[in-house]
Amino acid sequence: MSLILVNLIDGLVTGLLLFMLSSGLTLIFSMMGVLNFAHASFYMLGAYFGYQISTYVGFWPGLVIGPVLVGVIGALIERYGLRRVHQYGHVPELIFTFGLALLIEEVVQFFWGKGQIAFNVPESLKFALFTISGNAIPAYKVFMIFCSMGIFLVLLYILTRTRVGMVIQAALSYPNTVEALGHNVPMVFMGVFGVGTALAGIAGVIAGPTVGVFPGMAIQLGSIVFVTIVVGGLGSLWGALVASLLIGWITNFAAAYSFRFSTIFEWLGLERPANMAESLLRDAWTLTFPQIGPILPYLLMILILVLRPYGLFGKREV
């Protein structure tokens, strides 16, 4: 029972983190029609900036300044890079963001090297907030949860209750009309891209101390983020939330329970092969839940794409 609770919390942490990334990505997609392959790279940049700033003035300023820097870089890239490539079509746009991801990874290695960086949890949060039958729940994890939820609420508020939010929502579907009404749509685009990437940056600063800061961070999380928004439905913020939490919980629970698939096979009456080393099916017999954890999101994505191509909550045509 307690294990379930711990996994629920861990899954929540992962899910909300994933949400911070996927929300920005899905907003950018629904606004500009471009799937930013380099989104996770901004997440990585956030982590590195957060670390670097924390070495000068501490974690908390890093939490604020880092994402702002990332957002500015994102906005500049939109203005001078993406906008230029946009005219060539969707495929070159995707290729551009892919190239960007590559480049950012190299740049990060240029400045910080190939190894893992010691980005540590700030001293003020380095304690166990409470324990659940012997499993300590670090305060930092709770902080992560509150931070992400806070950001989600702020985002929701801005999009649904403010004028800027309305303009953004309108520009989501009818950019030309909105522009004709006198709003500076290119500026809105730049802003949304900047905010989206800044969100990714925040996720990076927050997640950095727990997942580790290294050049492979972006690739590690990158494809999962795409899976998340496809499952949730491209363009849907609620879909991104639901899908993120779903995937967060699935992967955490899978990793925690060492359920062996051989149990099912034996229950079905199948015989375990005598010579395991030679048998072609030996992997099926040694298969455990934790092993398939990493591939579950992809299976889910393919399932959704085949059965319900709009995703769980999708409105825009995928």
Place this chain on the structure above:
Amino acid sequence: MPAAIELKGVTKNFGMAEIIRGVDLAIPQGERHAIIGPNGAGKSTLFNLVTGKYELTSGEIRLNGETISGLQPFEINRRGLSRSFQITNIFHNMTVFENVRCGLLWSMGYKYSFWTPVNTQKKLRARAEELLEQINLADRRNVVAGVLTYAEQRALEIAITIAGGASVIMLDEPTAGMSRSETSAMVDLIRTVTEGKTLVVVEHDLGVVFDLADKISVLVYGEIIESGLPDAVRASDRVQEAYLGTTHEIEH
């Protein structure tokens, strides 16, 4: 002989908006039929319904007696219906010659063959050359379609449309954006290439309409308010009120 195209009780709703509200229309074989109407009447939607791009909300559409509502566009095309588009829809990265040739491949039986090189097929080339001659683009055959002038692209579009030998040709505003002389040339072209076929044309230029059409239908707010011979339509009070307005708009 069954009608070339028959629409029975066709309606189309987009969400709550009723765009087409019950259209009945029968176009016999070989007729040249024009559909006119104010902007927003639903002419393009009607086209898209017939050609399979949109699904009907209710009703039925028949091609040569066979029900085609619910079929995919390519299936409808293979049954003998071809269309052109309001916004020029050609293969802009391929040459003029290749554009026309693509229009011919299926109808000449090549299907999904991956073993015949198209360059060696003499009959294919001959037919493509014929079509190019008809639209007067024979000397532009190696030009990439994307750089042609607007009128040339529209002519190419017509060529691709008729290439497959479809018996029913639907043209969506073929003379849109053309000058006087270009329009006149286009009308002659249309008349020549659709000889013996059934033609359905959506047009705004009433001069073209009265020049080309055997029968006219007037579509207003998703309904056909009048359908018949050009003179009858022109004289109709309902049409005058809803669409034609003052008589001096009609150039003849």
Place this chain on the structure above:
Amino acid sequence: MSTVAPSEAARKGPVNWALLLPWLAAIVFLAVMPLIFASNSALTIMNQMAITIVFALAYNMLLGQGGMLSFGHAVYMGLGGFFCVHLMGYVENYEWQIPTPILPIFGGLFGLIFAIVIGLFSTRRAGTVFAMISLGVGELVAACSLIVVAFFGGEEGVSGDRTMGPTVFGFDFAQKIEVYYLTAIWLVISALAMFFFSRTPVGRLANAVRDNPERAEFVGYSARFVRYYSFCASGFFAGIAGGLFAINFEILTEENLNLVTSGSVLLVTFLGGIGFFVGPIIGAIVFTLLQTVMSLYTDIWQLYLGGLFVLTVMFFPRGLAGLLFMHWRPHQLGKLGTLVVPYARMFVPGAVMILGFAGFLETAFHARHAAQGNEVMKLFKFEFLQYDSHSALPWILFVAMMVAGAYGCRRLAPGLKAAWDEANTARSA
């Protein structure tokens, strides 16, 4: 060529020399290369180039010809390769009589089978959806490779021995040169087949569907089916590339299936130019050269490559082949010669600027990452370019080079533009 059709007038008599000559030249070139570059490392590089060319050509069937961007194409090459290595194992252990030269066919077939299965649901839509599915499938298979150890060999991968098969004309393929010629023959066959495919009805329709799927439907073709065809054909040839990889390197690992490999074939193909048949060929050659040569002289070659890629997408999206073919019109007009001097003049400030920038980066990298006490660096690993990376002089020098070079380019740009315009204008008679 998919965009620029060679004039039909080039046909003289029954043989189209304009088309045939490049192929003959390529065959001669391939046959003669190892005689010029006979060293083992040269052979390895050439083999690698050949395999990459086949893979990139296969990938371009999807991207350039079909307009479908895939982030997971390594799967088909990898699976084909794995299958071949297993076959090699059966040849070795169970005396199966499969001569090594025909192994790539089996690689191709295995790749084809997978493409048939996956294409069933992945080719329904093009564009972003297709890219996403390809990414998901790619990651799925790569992740599975660590689970299904029986087929993928887990972390160590699967190895084989190409010399165990029945000898063919006395060759057992132990020698690198024998492998080279085998690979070269397969390269020519595959390239010919893929070129041929682009000239068939399906190949032409692939272009049509790429340009305008709606229009293609209205000439009687199901856009979806055409895409499916292209996808399967592409998977087949990717599998052949996998088989060639298996023969050459005798080991396949999870690396052959992952996003990095899928990404690099995208890079290679795009760099070369997706709108031209020769594009991927050029891209593969240039990339392999850059990769092997640059890595000898600098530690940050991947940074350069990444930057080059982004610049290509932004400023010359038609790739290297596009750059070359831009000169077709001046050539036709006989004015190609007029560009030599302007190019040469632009070359000087351009080179200065680039070298300055590279030097700057190299010095910065060294200053930041070199071990404590190791102050002296060798620029591009040249002995005679030694200096202390912490001293001010090199920095100043490189910045000066960059500024001077940029200024020079700026000054010469209008002149180059004028020369270019002139070279592209036919003088009216």
